[in-house]
Amino acid sequence: MAAERRTIAQLAQALRSRDVTAAAVTDQCLAVIRDRNPSLNAFIAVFADRARDDARRADDEIAAGRYRGPLHGVPISLKDLIDVEGTPTSAASRVRDGHIAGADAPVVTCLREAGAVLIGKTNLHEFALGTTNEDSAFGPARHPLDPARSPGGSSGGSAASVLAEMAYASIGTDTGGSIRIPSAACGLVGLKPTIGEISTAGIVPLSTTLDHVGPLCRSVEDAAIVYGVLRSAASDQHVAPGADGIRLRVLRGYFTALLDQQVASAFDHATARLREAGVTLDDATIAHSGDIAPIYVHIVLAEAAAYHAKSLESRGHDYTPNVRQRLEMGRYILAEDYVRALRGREVLIGEVDTALSGCDGLLLPAMPIPAHKIGVSSVRLGGADEPIRNITLRLTQLFNVTGHPAVTVPCGSTPEGLPIGAQLVGRRGATASLLSLARTLEPYLGPGTSL
Amino acid sequence: MTIKVWLDNAVQDAERRGLAALRPLLESLAQATSALRTADWNADATGESHQRKGLDGR
Numbered sequence: 001m002a003a004e005r006r007t008i009a010q011l012a013q014a015l016r017s018r019d020v021t022a023a024a025v026t027d028q029c030l031a032v033i034r035d036r037n038p039s040l041n042a043f044i045a046v047f048a049d050r051a052r053d054d055a056r057r058a059d060d061e062i063a064a065g066r067y068r069g070p071l072h073g074v075p076i077s078l079k080d081l082i083d084v085e086g087t088p089t090s091a092a093s094r095v096r097d098g099h100i101a102g103a104d105a106p107v108v109t110c111l112r113e114a115g116a117v118l119i120g121k122t123n124l125h126e127f128a129l130g131t132t133n134e135d136s137a138f139g140p141a142r143h144p145l146d147p148a149r150s151p152g153g154s155s156g157g158s159a160a161s162v163l164a165e166m167a168y169a170s171i172g173t174d175t176g177g178s179i180r181i182p183s184a185a186c187g188l189v190g191l192k193p194t195i196g197e198i199s200t201a202g203i204v205p206l207s208t209t210l211d212h213v214g215p216l217c218r219s220v221e222d223a224a225i226v227y228g229v230l231r232s233a234a235s236d237q238h239v240a241p242g243a244d245g246i247r248l249r250v251l252r253g254y255f256t257a258l259l260d261q262q263v264a265s266a267f268d269h270a271t272a273r274l275r276e277a278g279v280t281l282d283d284a285t286i287a288h289s290g291d292i293a294p295i296y297v298h299i300v301l302a303e304a305a306a307y308h309a310k311s312l313e314s315r316g317h318d319y320t321p322n323v324r325q326r327l328e329m330g331r332y333i334l335a336e337d338y339v340r341a342l343r344g345r346e347v348l349i350g351e352v353d354t355a356l357s358g359c360d361g362l363l364l365p366a367m368p369i370p371a372h373k374i375g376v377s378s379v380r381l382g383g384a385d386e387p388i389r390n391i392t393l394r395l396t397q398l399f400n401v402t403g404h405p406a407v408t409v410p411c412g413s414t415p416e417g418l419p420i421g422a423q424l425v426g427r428r429g430a431t432a433s434l435l436s437l438a439r440t441l442e443p444y445l446g447p448g449t450s451l
Numbered sequence: 452m453t454i455k456v457w458l459d460n461a462v463q464d465a466e467r468r469g470l471a472a473l474r475p476l477l478e479s480l481a482q483a484t485s486a487l488r489t490a491d492w493n494a495d496a497t498g499e500s501h502q503r504k505g506l507d508g509r
């Protein structure tokens with residue numbers, strides 16, 4: 001297999017057997033960054049010298065028999081919300097000009113202990129408050145398959161870096177869908193673990209109730225490897241079930257009411273493949289699905305506004321205009337309505353738990369539309385113009401509110417080759433089981449995207 | 452505070468602060484807040500089940 005299409009699992013074998021060196025792999029990634037980042041704008045900062053040092057150290061350790069595991073010598077990018085000691089964490093904002101991280105975030109410490117090569121910091125929607133990566137102090141990130149399109153967001157640079165083979169995986173954050181949306185848009189596997197499973201310390205917050213951190217990868221196996229490292233636990237050894245005998249519930253109603261026709265078609269074909277493989281599929285709904293967006297917006301904006309209040313007063317002009325407006329809007333949310341939203345959150349947690357009762361997982365599309373053109377603010381669906389922000393969050397934000405683990409897996413593409421993603425959801429605290437389920441279903445859901 | 456009063460106050464304050472562009476966002480937020488307040492899972496001090504009300508009510 002050509003080097004550039006390798007997964008982490010495949011690369012790890014080659015590194016351990018010394019068929020390739022970490023130095024060569026890192027140089028290859030840096031060459032791609034040099035060639036393609038000017039047009040894709042996936043990176044805000046590239047750690048070329050440090051990455052080469054990390055790679056040399058990895059090669060020396062592996063040669064000496066001190067193999068650390070499957071991330072040893074593997075180039076990983078980090079969303080520029082995550083602190084790396086001695087370097088800026090920009091959050092893609094001029095508000096953070098002059099910031100230097102005093103210490104590594106715990107997720108970075110995990111990656112270093114695993115011997116990963118930290119290749120750089122990726123572009124994002126400013127302060128993670130958006131789903132397109134268009135509002136960034138450093139300009140928009142662009143989709144590697146069509147640079148006129150958004151790679152999704154807010155972890156858009158992360159997704160672009162993995163799809164364009166600038167890194168083998170990226171660590172992103174997900175408050176309403178910001179790992180899963182760009183993963184779906186770019187044909188990657190994106191994991192939002194159970195709430196609180198992976199520390200968000202040392203990561204610029206958007207909403208502490210809803211923030212998650214997780215990987216964007218080329219395969220479910222890779223996502224499980226990175227998840228295991230971030231949890232400082234061995235890659236989970238759950239026995240993957242056979243497809244025959246798996247029972248899934250497909251979320252309908254609200255979750256399939258507004259879908260681009262190509263997404264609906266790809267999803268229908270994916271469910272048909274699952275049935276052919278022996279998976280049992282039943283339909284389910286979430287009774288209060290109409291309350292998801294109001295609950296989400298009152299939690300995320302109130303919490304974000306509290307964090308940004310001082311900066312909005314003193315440096316409001318340093319925010320991008322759209323992000324500033326949304327943060328200012330959050331400052332008007334009343335405490336009683338924030339508390340109502342927290343009550344609604346408990347209701348939704350119960351309803352998702354109920355939907356999961358007696359089945360192995362929930363299945364739904366990950367994003368209602370394929371990657372959209374940069375500069376487009378709305379899309380026509382169901383006879384109405386839907387704002388891009390609302391429609392891209394529609395299928396992911398519920399599981400930030402409830403904290404259930406969710407993973408997006410490629411399930412096809414449009415005739416133009418734009419990726420489409422499916423989403424699997426598991427029980428809270430059972431992220432490893434969800435990954436085992438996803439690994440079994442991955443070949444049936446559909447092929448990934450290759451350049 | 453009713454949503455109507457809240458919205459009027461918020462829009463006036465935003466305009467006073469030179470943020471008149473917030474108006475459509477605040478109007479959209481008002482709709483979301485209305486949905487939140489009229490959801491049937493809200494607790495009620497009277498102990499009666501919550502009834503759906505219009506935008507001007509609580």
